[in-house]
Amino acid sequence: MTLLTPDRTGGRPSPSPHQGTDPAPGLSPSTTELGVLFGGDYNPEQWDPAVWREDARLMQLAGVNLVTVGVFSWSRYEPQPGVRDFAWMDEVLDLLHAHGIAVDLATPTASPPPWLGHLHPDTLPVDADGVRLGWGSRNQFSPASRVYRDHALAITRDVVERYATHPAVRMWHVGNELGQVCHGEESAAAFREWLRERYGSLAVLNEAWGTAVWSQHYGQWEEITPPRRAPYHLNPTQVLDFRRYSSDALRSLFREQRDVIRGIDPVRPVTTNFMGFFPLVDYWSWADDLDVVADDAYPDPADPHAPSTSALTHDLMRSLGRGRPWVLMEQAAGAVSWRPHNLTKSPGRSRLESLQAVARGADAVCFFQWRAATKGPERFHSAMLPHAGPETRAHQGVRRLGADLARLRAVVGTRVVARVAILFDWPSWWASQSEALPTDRLDALAQLRSWYRPLWEDGVAVDVARPGQDLSGYDVVLAPQLYLLAERAAEELRAHVARGGTLVLGPFGGVADESAHVRTGRFPALLRDVVGLSGEEWVPLPDDGAEVAWSAGSTAARPGGRPGEPSGTPGATSSRPSVSEPEPEPEPAPAPVPAPVPAAGTGSFRAEVLGELVRSEGAEVLASFRGGHLDGGPAITRHGLPGGGAAWYVATVPPQDVLAHVLRRALAEAGVEGVAPAVRLPGVEVVRRGDALFVLNHGRDTVRVRVEDLFPRGSSSVSPSHPRAEVVDLLTGLPPAAGEVVLAADDVVVLIERNS
Template identity: 40%
Template sequence: MDWPKGVDGLCYGGDYNPEQWPENVWDDDVALMREAGVNLVSVGVFSWARLEPKEGEYDFDWLDRVLGKLHDGGIGVNLATPTASPPPWFTLAHPDALNVRPDGTLQVHGSRDTYDVHAPAYREASRRIAAELAGRYADHPALAMWHVHNEYGSTSHSPHAERAFRVWLRQKYSTLEALNDAWWGSFWSQRYSEWDQILAPRATQYLTNPAHELDFKRFTCEAMLDHYREQRDILREAAPDVPITTNHVFGQWVPVDQWRWSEEVDLVAFDSYPGAPDERAEQQSALHADLARSWAGGRPWLLMEQAAGSIHSADGSIAKSPGRMARHSMIHISRGSKGAMFFQWRAGRGGAEQWHSSLVPHSGKDTRMFREVVEFGNALPGIADAADAPVEADVAILWSPESWWATGGHASLPAKIDYLENVAQIHRILRDRGVTVDFAAPEGDLGKYSVVIAPTTYVLSKAAAENLRWFTAGGGRLVASYLTGAVDENCQVWTGGYLGGLTDLFGIRVLEHLPQPAGEQRALWNFGGAERFCELVELRGAQCVTQYATGDVIENQPAVTVNPFGEGEAWYVSCKLADDAWDRLFEALELNGPGLAGVDVVDRGRWRFIINHTDAEAQIGRIIVPAGAWAVDKRPD
């Protein structure tokens, strides 16, 4: 399926909210979009109250006029179903359709995402508004894509959720005996004798059951996916040739398995909001882009949202320096995105996000920000052909949503584990070495990779374990770090040495977990250092690559090992390596590329993208790129 329908070249634009502005602004918007090279905008994402001011009463006249103006201006529309923010009349009429927190607090209207995806009234209202939009706009010439909902991730612990959860559990386990076994129900007298005894995970006096928590996230993921499918199918029936997507948002709080969801969309759409003001913003952008491309599995994907002029860090918004907006956009385009989209087009005068940076600032077009927007938008047609070439990678990092969920602050772990940081650290060091990587699902196809890295893949199913065994036996090099395969898909410990039952693959047994004091580093012989977490390992055929040089129990014990297996080899890292130690390991594995620290270099067929984030000139091959600039080189055949 071609996408977006009727939009040539790279997509450029963002969320457009004309309902927030008087109509005399709309013509100015279209004129400015044409000046900036905008060819696609998302419309209607949060417009439910305007589209359906009263239940069953619709006002589409304003949207008709907006879509007409955009079409006349040559701008395609990514038309959204507005179900992420129900209108006030709905929540007043259906208070049971509001989400409930784990402590039982009923959230109230007044923000976004005030809905319970399990509530029948909400599901029915969502289908109804989607059907009205489909019936009116399926044949509209401006329609380039459908955009279902927005940033799925709002969890509810309501009675509706509990009833649906029990149905899901009965389908999964069939019997209470099987559920009690999977959840290790004999601990703390948690065996259930009736299905109705099972609740959504609630705020409790002490620790909750990790298997219960993990299953509830899986269930919520499927419930939200069902909500997406209901709307998608309505839209598909009305307009079979128009692509349909929803935008992934990234966060540990989001119970979305992106591998699972990506099978259900026509293109993967991703919202990238780095959370650090320094060079980590570029690192996070590259991580996001490689994840999105990998979720898409070779199919189209699009950067649907980013902030134009600021970075939203924990310390508040930080302004992007000149050129940084273009460089962040190019990180995504170089790594596979079919364009660069933003939130939002015009900065709002009021509302909760009135200070969110936009393509058109409050001060209007005569601003540095808008001049950058115009300059970048007019440069994109010159590289449109390059973006059709595939991004090739020979190295994959495993991405396990369930490991992220299961380690997200759960106190039953042997120590505090930051799964995302462990993944990001490996990705960052490989990027600094100029190595472009894919991500892969633990149960996914690993056949095209020479090296697969499993960073703290805590939850490892039997199927995933066998997949890693097959990959290594066939000639691959597997690198796994501490706590990989600690538990199975039910959060039950793999006994006999952990490792997902793969002690023969790695040629070791893990005997003990040895969390270390924060801020202290354990030296490794000729290999850098380890921090925060170590394991006591017993060799069972593997060779010791380096040992711990310090530490009472672990001194002179194996820290990194390698074991031949079939045609390949399995490496095990029994600790949280510091950056220099990972760099030495990747040097030993001969993982090298053309890049420099602070300079992204990504090859796509004959095209080479070079993005210089440093304050010095950089030369890659024959190309010299000024400080803070980017270039695209077409190499000779």
Template identity: 50%
Template structure:
């Protein structure tokens, strides 16, 4: 099976989306000149080119794309060639309105933007497959082709009649009988029992609360329906070019795709990352997305999109201060990226994203953004051979599961303030600030390689996943579990006792009497810290140590944090410093140590292969003390005893030979 290594050939890919159809052809030569100046060795082409290639049904206009790929190859620039199926041309919506998605209320989602297609539409799938077939046949042997990029940011949802029919087929395959579906969905509640498959609809806008099990299955179905579109195109290009790796770009922490399942269908796992420059924790968010994507890839991965400067879709779009683009780019490399790409190469002058930055911005080749891009390209060229293909070790895993996420978003839950992705981010931040390397993995995965496993919050846990956690602890692993975990089974059915009995025994809990969610600004006092967001009325069974108890209020004296052997249960969300201390204590007990001890505040240390990356997320210079002698590959200078890092500074250190 082809891989990212086949595309990188021992270097870091560097470039971005290239949309030359937005510019006169005479601009292309200037683009190539500046790409070479910036060290660009890869560009993504064709993402939104459907109307250019197929201006009317069945027509094919490949001449411009032929000339473009030839030009890029002549100048040594590889091509990530996209199937342009994320954005159907206007003629499709006009001639075939049944290909357009419908919203939950039944209203038509018109063409005129992008991603305006129903994933279940056989007409859309026919046109997408035909175009992909011709694209793959034409460019299979083109020497510029290095990677196939299928579609773009699969994010379409649809509630139309075609989707309803597809959903019913999916359900019939999953449950076989209506009786099994009624049992799984709990349709005895509110007189929802089904008498025929034809009665079943997607969870459209309803009079009041919708069936949460139906909503959960519809989210599972939507991820699968989109994946069918992806695999259909993937199989076409793979048949023509079995030696060329295939990818599609994830959106980070987007709930619509089960990325664990999708990653198994990709040769390369790629993601679009856009931390907010105004977010004081933007660096940690970038690190978390890198850790998550690397874990899905089980090795090196690809930044398909990032911003060289501003984006255009936040309420206020802040630019990246000088040096931040370089810092976050190197942070991705440190955490396993073997490709750094941007949206996009040349900033658009028209269209909805004309205020979204490019590698070559409106300020042109003399602008600050392009100068920083050139610096990154030059540094990658110097160090890529030492970095590409190497691994990032981690002794800790954070469990992350789409079923659990989907189940936690239903209406009628104990607290709408509980945000699954925010909890992931909060727990990861505590480890990041402790300097502890982290992977992500699924609840049912083999956990034996990790000294410590964290469960920030998994409302839904399957029987197999629960048994897996119990076996991990019985085998000597350290498990730290957050509140409201193991509450429901795979059908979103509440477990007796408020938590799965196997977990209650694991943590020393007899029963969960009540969940006590907190208001937005409220806190609960615990011995040694304050808790936020949530609390629980737990009755311990006497087999566990109360590490911290609630003090005052209705829960006075009851356990806030329990520990039974190497299993910890945290029934509230400690304030950031307290969570960091708690996880640091558990990690130390598990034999987990920071990558580098005693780092200054705001400095991140990551080991990748034989290299040590130091990244200063602060605006003030700092000194990092180290033992031994190192060489900074970015400057080719020796470092004895310590390293000076300037504002947003980066060092890539290799141990010097004696």
């Protein structure tokens, strides 16, 4: 098996995502003709031909213009080895094309037919306990299996050769939710090949893996296996490298099928569906292999922070594509079927989540799936067309969304521009999940989401960035937790601050190198002079945390959330209070607006999870630990540097309101504010994409927002130099009444300035 060369770069050199250029083919040929793409997965192999015809009619009425077809069709295409049946798909594609519906045609390789596992059991995956998994589900293949790959390439080639010129086909879709891991013998051989390419010799590997510890020294390549069940803790670098290999193995699988497609059809774009912050695949290493980034998003209705969590994931997808439009490939119209207790969401909430994706760069909004299944494990998963049929609340909501998206042609192809980057790295995340760390409670993804949330609340546009990439397009860079820090990534952070930028670092960062070896000396080893402090111990905190007191006279410890605000609720500067009109179908409440931070020198807070024993080497101490092992040590610092740059350091996990205050202070100092700084209401999200301003109400209550707060004085809507400009809601074609936007729960407006 041929694998990709392991990625040793620590990150691709690239411009800021919003500065990228559009390569061909991309989405634009389809969106230029069709506008925002709208639809979902369609599985005609589950239905009779009479149902296909009804489906096409109803899709057309709902405004559907794109469906993904063929994802799980391998056994229908190839019921027996080498026997092909394409007649049914010919009819499906012809029918869809006749109704003006474009197709994202999938390679059917996500779920091999039972005959493949029966004839070739070595194609089946093996888990870490050595158990070979069977068929009867899906994903039943080893990414390393050459037999599986050969069969997958054969069916891919036949599908593409047959349909490459079909007028319905607009895009190709490789597999589905690639995320399989295998610990079997063929995977072990492929892992060893990958290691040879990465290290070159056993001597280098033994040093990188630290095999002098616990007598693990390897004398032959054949002695190396994937990490399997063992009596005690596993080698952390072996585990980290296996996760890197597993991601690369799936990437190689994707590229094999993509290259077959491109060899036959070099025109249409090729994608596969990502899964947000999926823990098994490093999407940074994949992103440039896709013509279009696509994502499956299933926020939990029970999560009060779901709106900000979804926004962060959408920002990741946009950033993976260097700022270009992306595809929301899957979401649920109502409830999913795979959680223990599957809360549903109203059609209004489904519409809100869809338009949130568009606000953050999506040019396609799709669902799983079109028609609700009556058989199989997903028979209770919601769909665009539910079991009860088209005359239902759910389907009428789908039709409303289709009509809304048709009105957003002005948004298609436009971009979100951000001045703030938040860093995230899969290998660092993986390494921070290893065994035998000071604590297992410092979750890197949870930290990322907590740091992002105040920016989301304030309407600050954020890109997600890979450590080591070019950061010159940003004013502020946030690094909530970078356990692994490569020298190249550290140099880019150093350059950012030297240019006058602001850097905010969180705890347990820069601890280890790319092999997960702890760096010796005081931490953060590569950035001590940048942050102006040095550390010597990581101290897990007891369940009740540790007290931290603000330093008297600290410029960062003022009340409120932004400089110049009066004491009180941070950022609550809108002159219009929300009007309490309860939503008839309650959704989970959004996170409350943070309480004010105590005044300088008069208050304290409880830090959680972890503290660091550090000392200032030039940094201003803004808050210090009080009592206990860390007594008197800095907890939050700021270090001003020549050229106007500043590095903030948070040496613990503060409460959310304190974290929000620190981040808001750092952004304010850097001159960064939200798109509509006068608007900060609980649950209200404001996003600018191109010339359009999206205002989304995730809360339970109706809110009122003045247009002049969204388009402040100096914008063309109110400037005397542009007296004829007016603000119009693209979804209604009308200006807001009486200069005010009224948003009920789950409602959205998309405002744009137009000359009358």
